[in-house]
Amino acid sequence: MELYSGRSLAPGRFFVEPMVPANHVVVEFGNAFTADQQAKFLFVFEKMMREDGMPAEVYKQYMEDELKSRKAMTIEERAKL
């Protein structure tokens, strides 16, 4: 499967870099959904699409490392842990 089909647009035309590979779905939830519900619904969604013949992969947005640990702390702050 060609993941970045948008790249075939002719030079000079307006081009927006595709953010999501062709077979990926990225889901965002409102805060009424519990963590366990989110996990279950994402899983069911992916299975449903695959049963329908689409080799989909269902994700949420990538989560950056927590601000209070590791990279965002100074050496001195981490040393106090």
Add this chain to the structure above:
Amino acid sequence: MTAAMPELVERLVFDGTKVGWYPERIVAWERGERIAPITIDCAMTRACQASCHFCFAQMQASESEQKITKDCFLQFLDDAAEIGVKGVSFISDGESTVVPWYADAVEHAGKLGLEVGAGSNGIKLTKSVLERVLPHLSYLRFNFSAGERKRYAEIMGVQQSMYDVVVQNIRDGMEIINRDGLSCTLNMQMVLDPRDRDQIIPFAKLCCELKPVYGIIKHCSDSSDGKLGVDYSKYEALMPDLLAAEEMGKQAGVKLTAKWNKIAQAGKRNYSRCMGPPYIMQISGNGLVAPCGMLFNEQYKSMHIGNLTRQRFKDIWASDRYMEVMRYLASEHFDPRQRCGSMCLQHNTNDYLFRLSNGQAELPTVPAPAHMGFL
């Protein structure tokens, strides 16, 4: 070191899997039965005083508001022992020694009859802590990814003075093991990013000086989109230094080895199904129960099974959700070559089980190695 230690070290598997010595669990799983994991790799927190530039935990954030309590963690250990888990490794995505109840947890796990292992940056493993935990540990791994003070601080993101602290803690640990005749295989591990090649020989020199039970050099893992920038093509050029390090160990009477199989595979997988997690699974330092650490990030929510801060582990393990996720990973719908990063904890187990299922591997006929609680 006790007289029995060299023999024990010879019986360790440094670069493979022991799952083949559990044929009854393999057969039961294939029959569709629920089996207890043999090993669980887990952490008591996601915090860490270090900030190693290659640390995979940077990419394992999820549900960050969760925090494991002592009661919650001890309950998890109770449950693990009750369902038939053989060993727990306190490693995963955080530095467990920073929680005030670390030694209590190690003692509790040992008293439950679990085989217990631990990995640590070693900063908090002072003599008094070591006195408490070493009698219960089968292995204790000091993550020490350099050999020189200045480079140690650069690579691990700590103050240079921490080098001296950890070196002393390693010395103290070996002294306790030798004094009391303990069987804990205290070891030093260098996680090697090819960019830190200059530290292979200094690391070997330090191992020769400190004389841990063994020293090991391993590859880095990376995400499927290469967020850490590990260049696997550059490992091959490190071979002369790695061989020289091993030779230095031989001369000094210290077992020093590299994880050759994984390094030689250069981050590639030769299997299209992920069959290892039911046998060796991982729990994040925020309580997240997932099939593996590669899938900890919130991005992979669809494969998350539960959280120790909300549910008992034995209930998570007994749930339909647990079985459906584990079965899905081993199905044609989940190809780890496409969906996972490189060099996961389950890699050797996955590789072996895939070959076994295709008639390309056999069950072992030789006696079981040491540390059977850890795959």
